[in-house]
Amino acid sequence: MAPLLSRIDIYILRKAAVPLLSTVVITAALLLLERMLRLFDFVVNENGPIDIVWQMLAHLVPHYMGMAIPVGLFLGALLAFRGLSLSSELDGMMASGAGLTRLIRPIMILAFFLSIVEFGLLGYLQPYSRYEYRQLDFELRSGALGASIDVGDFVTLSDGLLLRVGSTRDGGRELLDIFLKRNVGTAEEISATAKRGAFYATDNDQTVLLRLFDGRLIDFDTDKIKPRVLSFEAQDIVINLPAVEEFRRRGGEELETTLTELHQALNGGESDPVMLARFRSSYHWRIVNILTLLVIPFVAVPLGLANKRTGAAGGLVAGLAGLIVFNELLEAGERKVAFDGTSPLMALWVLLFLYAAIGAVLFATSVLRPGRGVAGAIDRVVDFVVMPLRVLVRMLKGDGT
Structure with missing residues (x-):
C-alpha cells in the first residue's frame, strides 16, 4: 500500500510550513501586542490587577488565530511554489511527470487539516473565549475583581470606612503605615493606626477581613467624657464588599453561540426575527470562511509560479490584495444579512463561488499553459504597473551615490 505522503509531498509541505507558521505567529502576535497596550490602559484606569491583562489576551488568541490562518495558508502555498519555481525544482518535478494537479495535493491536505482547525476555532472555541473575555471586562468595570489601593491616597470603602496606606511590600500583599477611620453611628467614630496589615479572604464571599498589627485604636464617643484609647497587637476589621451584579449567561448574542447552537436556533429554536437574522x-x-480554506490553494499555487527571468512578485501582490478584498466583502455581506435581511446565498455564498471560480480559472490555465496562463498575465500586468516605481527608485539611488 502506497503511503499517503510521498517524499515530494513532504518536501512541499516543509517549504510551505515555514511561511505559514511565521505568518500565523507574527500576525497573531502583532494583533495581540496592539490590543495589549489598550488593555493595560483599560485595566489601570479601572484599578484592576495587572495579571488580568494576560488572561484577557489569552481569550483573544482564538479570535486572532482564526484571522491569521487563511493568510498563513495563502502565503505558505504561494511562497512554497514560488521558491520551487525560481530554483527550477518545479521544472524538474514536472519533467518527471508530476504536474500541478499532482503537486497541489500536499497543499490540499494541509488546507483540509487547517479547515478542521478553523472549524473548531470559529465554531466552538471562539464563542466560549469571547464570552470569557467579556465576563472579565464586565467584572473589571463593575469592581468584582477588586480595586487597588493607591499608596498615599485616602480610599473610601464600604460602611463609611476611610483607609490610607503609607507603603506596601511583598508585591502589595503587605500594607505598611496604615490609617483608617470609620463612623459607627451618628455620634461615634473610630480611628486607628497600625504599623502593618493585610487583607484576608473569609468564608463569606461578600466580606473581606482587614487584619492590623502593632497599632492603636481611638474610639470617639460624644456620650463619654474623653475618647477611649486602645493599643493592640492584632485587630480584625470586617469589610463588606459592594454588591456586584452577576454577568449574564453565555449566548446573549450570535458571536457567543456555537455552530451547533446556531443550527438549533435556525431550526425553530429562535422566534425573535431580529436575533434570527443575526444568527x-x-x-x-x-461556514463560508471555513470552506474558503479549501479554495485558497487553487488561487495561491498558480500565483506562485514566478518568472525565473524577472523574478517579479506581481502574483503575490495581486493575491494578497484579492484575499483582503474578499474578506472585506464577506464582512459587508454578513452585515447585510444581519441588519438588512439579505439572503445569505446572495450576500455570502455568491462571493465564495466567485472566488472559487477565479481559483479554478487560474489553476486550469496554469496547468494548460504553465507560466503563460491568467496567473502569468496578472504577474506581467502588475510588473508593468510597478515598473515606473522601480525606475524612480533606481534614479533616486543613483542621485544619492
Whole structure:
C-alpha cells in the first residue's frame, strides 16, 4: 500500500510550513501586542490587577488565530511554489511527470487539516473565549475583581470606612503605615493606626477581613467624657464588599453561540426575527470562511509560479490584495444579512463561488499553459504597473551615490 505522503509531498509541505507558521505567529502576535497596550490602559484606569491583562489576551488568541490562518495558508502555498519555481525544482518535478494537479495535493491536505482547525476555532472555541473575555471586562468595570489601593491616597470603602496606606511590600500583599477611620453611628467614630496589615479572604464571599498589627485604636464617643484609647497587637476589621451584579449567561448574542447552537436556533429554536437574522448571518459567515480554506490553494499555487527571468512578485501582490478584498466583502455581506435581511446565498455564498471560480480559472490555465496562463498575465500586468516605481527608485539611488 502506497503511503499517503510521498517524499515530494513532504518536501512541499516543509517549504510551505515555514511561511505559514511565521505568518500565523507574527500576525497573531502583532494583533495581540496592539490590543495589549489598550488593555493595560483599560485595566489601570479601572484599578484592576495587572495579571488580568494576560488572561484577557489569552481569550483573544482564538479570535486572532482564526484571522491569521487563511493568510498563513495563502502565503505558505504561494511562497512554497514560488521558491520551487525560481530554483527550477518545479521544472524538474514536472519533467518527471508530476504536474500541478499532482503537486497541489500536499497543499490540499494541509488546507483540509487547517479547515478542521478553523472549524473548531470559529465554531466552538471562539464563542466560549469571547464570552470569557467579556465576563472579565464586565467584572473589571463593575469592581468584582477588586480595586487597588493607591499608596498615599485616602480610599473610601464600604460602611463609611476611610483607609490610607503609607507603603506596601511583598508585591502589595503587605500594607505598611496604615490609617483608617470609620463612623459607627451618628455620634461615634473610630480611628486607628497600625504599623502593618493585610487583607484576608473569609468564608463569606461578600466580606473581606482587614487584619492590623502593632497599632492603636481611638474610639470617639460624644456620650463619654474623653475618647477611649486602645493599643493592640492584632485587630480584625470586617469589610463588606459592594454588591456586584452577576454577568449574564453565555449566548446573549450570535458571536457567543456555537455552530451547533446556531443550527438549533435556525431550526425553530429562535422566534425573535431580529436575533434570527443575526444568527443566520453568523452561521453562514462561519461556514463560508471555513470552506474558503479549501479554495485558497487553487488561487495561491498558480500565483506562485514566478518568472525565473524577472523574478517579479506581481502574483503575490495581486493575491494578497484579492484575499483582503474578499474578506472585506464577506464582512459587508454578513452585515447585510444581519441588519438588512439579505439572503445569505446572495450576500455570502455568491462571493465564495466567485472566488472559487477565479481559483479554478487560474489553476486550469496554469496547468494548460504553465507560466503563460491568467496567473502569468496578472504577474506581467502588475510588473508593468510597478515598473515606473522601480525606475524612480533606481534614479533616486543613483542621485544619492
